[in-house]
Amino acid sequence: MRGKRSMLTVNAMIEDIFSGEPNLSMTERAVSVALGLGIAAAAAQPRPNKFLSLAALVVGVGLAVRGATGHCAVKAAAGGGRDLTA
Secondary structure (H helix, E strand, O other), rough: OOHHHHHHHHHHHHHHHOOOOOOOOHHHHHHHHHHHHHHHHOOOOOOOHHHHHHHHHHHHHHHHHHHHHHHOOHHOOOOOOOOOOO
């Protein structure tokens, strides 16, 4: 039962990330995608510290997804407005 509950939590988290009203301006989206892809590409290079590379890869992919979807769950939770004029 515990495994099923954690799967439901993960599914809810994934749905929250990929759904939701866009709350990022085009500039924020473009910067997020560019930085995310750059960080992910840098993380793909061989490094002695594998955990640091993995962390950088997760952050880079997160930024790229944020920019691609136009929705930032952190900004929404913090009460970030929907001013998309920038």
